[in-house]
Amino acid sequence: MTKTLNLVAIDCGNSSCRAVLGRFDGSWIAIESVLREENRMIRVGDVFYWDILNIFHNVKRGIAEAAKRAGDIDAIGICTWGVDFALFDAGGGMLANPLSYRNEIGAAQLEAVSGERRRALYEMTGIVCDRINSVYMLQGMRRVMPGVVDCARRLLMVSDILNYFLTGIMANEPSELSTTQLLSARDRQISAEACADLDVDNGLFGYIPEHGSNIGFLLSSVRDELGLANDVPVISVPSHDTAAAVLAVPAGNERFAFVSSGTWSLIGVELEEPVINDAAYRAGLTNEVGAFNRITLLRNHAGLYIIQRLREEYEREFGVGADWDVLLGLAKAYEGEPPIFPVNHGDFFNPTHMAATIWRHLRERFPEQGPEPDWTAILAAYHHSMARSYAEVVKGIEEASGETIERLHIVGGGVKNVLLNQLAANYTGLQVMIGSPDSTSFGNLAAQVKYFEPSLGIRDLRDIVARSIVSETFDPQ
Numbered sequence: 001m002t003k004t005l006n007l008v009a010i011d012c013g014n015s016s017c018r019a020v021l022g023r024f025d026g027s028w029i030a031i032e033s034v035l036r037e038e039n040r041m042i043r044v045g046d047v048f049y050w051d052i053l054n055i056f057h058n059v060k061r062g063i064a065e066a067a068k069r070a071g072d073i074d075a076i077g078i079c080t081w082g083v084d085f086a087l088f089d090a091g092g093g094m095l096a097n098p099l100s101y102r103n104e105i106g107a108a109q110l111e112a113v114s115g116e117r118r119r120a121l122y123e124m125t126g127i128v129c130d131r132i133n134s135v136y137m138l139q140g141m142r143r144v145m146p147g148v149v150d151c152a153r154r155l156l157m158v159s160d161i162l163n164y165f166l167t168g169i170m171a172n173e174p175s176e177l178s179t180t181q182l183l184s185a186r187d188r189q190i191s192a193e194a195c196a197d198l199d200v201d202n203g204l205f206g207y208i209p210e211h212g213s214n215i216g217f218l219l220s221s222v223r224d225e226l227g228l229a230n231d232v233p234v235i236s237v238p239s240h241d242t243a244a245a246v247l248a249v250p251a252g253n254e255r256f257a258f259v260s261s262g263t264w265s266l267i268g269v270e271l272e273e274p275v276i277n278d279a280a281y282r283a284g285l286t287n288e289v290g291a292f293n294r295i296t297l298l299r300n301h302a303g304l305y306i307i308q309r310l311r312e313e314y315e316r317e318f319g320v321g322a323d324w325d326v327l328l329g330l331a332k333a334y335e336g337e338p339p340i341f342p343v344n345h346g347d348f349f350n351p352t353h354m355a356a357t358i359w360r361h362l363r364e365r366f367p368e369q370g371p372e373p374d375w376t377a378i379l380a381a382y383h384h385s386m387a388r389s390y391a392e393v394v395k396g397i398e399e400a401s402g403e404t405i406e407r408l409h410i411v412g413g414g415v416k417n418v419l420l421n422q423l424a425a426n427y428t429g430l431q432v433m434i435g436s437p438d439s440t441s442f443g444n445l446a447a448q449v450k451y452f453e454p455s456l457g458i459r460d461l462r463d464i465v466a467r468s469i470v471s472e473t474f475d476p477q
Contacts, residue, residue, distance in 0.1 A: 005452060006070035009444035010059050010078040010162070013241060014263045015039060015308070017055055019062020020438065021070055022445035028467040029445050031438060034069060035062035041100045047144075048100040050084060052158070056165050064226045072230060075451060076166070076218075077237035077444045079244045080158040081263070082179035083134050087141075087152035087204075092170070095148045098158055102350045105140035107131035117197075119281065124194045126185030126274040126287030127178065130300060131349075134180035135198050155180075155204040159239035167216030167234050171207045175243035178289040185274035185287035185295055209236035211292045212450035237447035238291040242266040242298070244443030245411045247291040247458070250435055250466035254406040257394050259424070260439070261414025263305045265386070267393045268298025275401050283396030291447065292458055297401060299393045302343040304414050307382055309354035314375065327379055328419045334380035339366045343385045358382070387423035394428050411435035425474040432474040435465075442468065 007022040009031075019035040037058045041048040059078070067073050086098045099105065110131050113121075118129040127133065134157075142149050156164055157176035164170050177183045177190075182200060184191040188208070195202040209215055214233040223232070238244045245260040246268075260266040274287035274295045283299070290296040307327065314322050341361040351357040359373040362381060369377065390408075398405055408430045410421060415434045425432040436442055446461040456464075 005074045005449070006066070006072060007445050007448045008063055008066045008073055008076045009237075009441040009448070010062060010076070011241065011438075011440045011444065012039060012055055012059070012078070012080045012158070012162075013440075014041075014081055014305075017058045017062075018441070019059070019066060020441040020445070021066040022441070022448075023070070024445070024449055024464075028464060029442065029449075030468070031441060031445070032069070034065040037061075041102065047105075048103050049097045050100055050158070052086065052094075052097055052161055055158075056162055059162055059166075060222065060226060063228075067226065067228055073228065073232050075233050075235050075448045077235045077448045078159045078162050079237060079239050079241045079440050079444050080162070080176075082157070082176055082240045082242070083132050083137075085134055085137075085155050085157045085180075086161055087148055088154040088156060088170070089151050090153045092154075094161070095151055096145065098161070099137060099141070101132040101137065103137070105144060106133070106136035109136040109139045121181065121194060121197065122281055123276060124191050124197070125181055125183060126276045126295075127181040127183075128281070128284055128286040128300075129181065130286075132300075135182055135200060138200065139198065152204065154206065157239070163215050163234055166218055166222055168219050169216035171209050171215050171236070172205050173236055173239040174208050174211075174289045174293075175238045175240035175291070177205070177208065178287075179240060183289065185276070185289065188289055188293060211236055211238055211447050212454070214451065233451070235448045235451045237444045240288070241440045243288070243290045243296065244441075244447070245439040246270060246296055247443035247446055247461065248435060248439040248465045249409045249411055249462065250433070250469060250471055251407075251409060251462060255403055256407045256409050257397060257405045257430075259390060259408065259410045259412075259414075261303060261410055261412040261417075261420075263303055263308070265301040265303035265390070265414065266296075266298050267301050267390060267397075268296050269397055269401060269403060269405070271295045271297055271401065277400060279396075280400035283393070283400055285397060285400055291443065292450075294458070297397060299396070301389065301393060302348060302386065304417075306343065306348055306354060306358075307379075310358075310378065310382065313353065313355050324416065328417070330376050331379035331383050331419060334376040338380040338384040339369070339377060340385045340388060341365065341381055343382070343389055383417075383419050383423055386420060387427040390424050391427035391429075394430070405430060408432045409435055411439035413437050421474045422477065425476045429476050431476070434472040434474070436469040
C-alpha cells in the first residue's frame with residue numbers, strides 16, 4: 001500500500017460518544033481521538049430514552065473534525081452498544097427515539113415466558129433469554145406505545161440508525177442483529193421460527209451486509225454539510241462494540257478467552273460455529289455473531305456500571321472528586337477476607353442507590369458487617385466478586401465448548417483497572433494479557449482496512465492491531 005488511509009471510527013457507548021481518526025500505513029494503525037461527548041439516558045416520566053438526534057449530531061461533528069485534521073477521509077465505520085433500536089414507518093421516518101434497555105418494559109415481558117419456552121427459544125437462535133434482549137422491549141412497546149408499533153415497517157439498531165442517517169441505506173448489521181434474540185446463530189439469518197413464536201413480523205428486518213463491505217456512500221446533503229469533497233464509503237464493521245473489541249484482541253495461535261470490559265463485561269470465546277447444548281444453557285452462555293461471521297460464545301456479565309455508580313455516590317456523599325486511583329486505594333485498604341456478593345443479581349441492574357444495595361446484600365450474607373456502609377468493604381467486595389465470577393464463567397465456557405483456555409485477554413475501557421486485572425489472573429489461574437482501552441475503535445478500524453485489503457484474514461487484522469498497541473501481562477499470584 002502506497003497511500004496512508006485516513007479512517008474514522010465512531011465508538012458510541014452508554015456513557016460517551018467518541019470519534020477516532022485512524023491512520024493506516026500498510027503495517028500498523030495510529031489513532032487519535034478527535035471528539036468525545038457525554039452520552040446519557042434521558043428520562044421522560046418513567047421511561048428512559050436515548051437522544052439519537054444529538055448522537056447523530058456528534059457523529060457528524062466527529063467526522064468533520066477528523067477531516068479537518070487529516071485533510072480527507074477514506075472511510076467511516078460505526079460501533080455502538082447492542083439491543084436498543086428504533087422503529088421506522090413505510091416512508092423511512094423514525095417513529096420514536098430508541099428506548100433504553102434499562103427500562104423495565106422488556107423485563108415485564110420476559111417474566112411471562114415459561115422455562116420450557118425459554119429453552120426452546122435458545123434452541124432456535126442460540127441466544128439466552130435476557131431482559132435486555134430487543135425482542136422483549138419490542139413486545140412491551142405494543143402495550144405502552146401501540147401506535148408506534150402499529151405504524152412500524154422497519155427496525156434498525158442504534159448503529160444501523162446512524163448508518164441510515166449518513167447514507168440513506170437501511171441495513172441490519174449482523175452482530176447488532178444477534179442481540180435481538182431473533183437471529184439464528186446457526187445460519188446467521190433472521191429465524192422465522194423465533195419470529196413466529198414471539199409474534200414478530202420478520203419483514204421488520206432487511207439487508208444483512210457482510211463485514212468489510214460498503215453499506216453506502218455519504219449522502220450529498222451530509223457531505224455538503226461537512227464540507228467533504230469526495231465520496232466517502234460507510235463500511236459494515238462489527239457494529240456491536242463487543243464484536244469490534246474482540247476483533248482487536250492481540251492474540252496469536254493460543255486458545256484464548258476474552259473479557260470485553262466496559263459498562264458490561266462480556267466474557268467468552270471466539271468459535272467457528274455456535275455451541276447450543278445443555279451445558280452452555282446452564283452456564284447462561286449466548287451465541288452472538290462476531291466479526292466476519294465468527295461466533296462469540298459469551299456471558300453477558302456485570303461490568304463497570306456498578307463501580308461507575310459507586311463513584312458517583314461516593315463523590316456525592318463526601319463532596320469531593322474521586323478518580324479511579326482513589327477507589328482502587330480504598331479497595332486495597334480493606335483488611336481481611338473480602339466479602340463476596342452476586343454481581344449479576346437483578347438488584348444491581350439499575351438501583352436507586354448502588355452502595356446501599358450492595359451493603360444490604362453483604363449484611364444478609366455476612367451479618368457481622370455493621371449497619372453503616374463501609375466503603376473499603378464495598379469496593380473490595382466489588383473487585384473480588386467480579387474476578388471470582390469471571391473465573392466461574394471461564395470454567396463454564398470450557399465445560400460447554402470442550403476447549404481448554406490457555407490465556408485470558410481483557411480489552412476495552414476496563415483494562416485501566418489494574419486491581420481487577422490482577423484479581424482476574426489470581427482467580428482464573430490464567431495469564432491475563434491486557435489489550436487496548438480503545439479496542440472497539442481498533443476493531444472498527446481493522447474491519448475498514450479489510451474493505452481496502454480484501455485478502456486479509458482475521459489473524460492478519462489482529463497482527464495489525466498487535467503492532468499498533470502496547471500490551472501488558474498479569475500472572476497469577
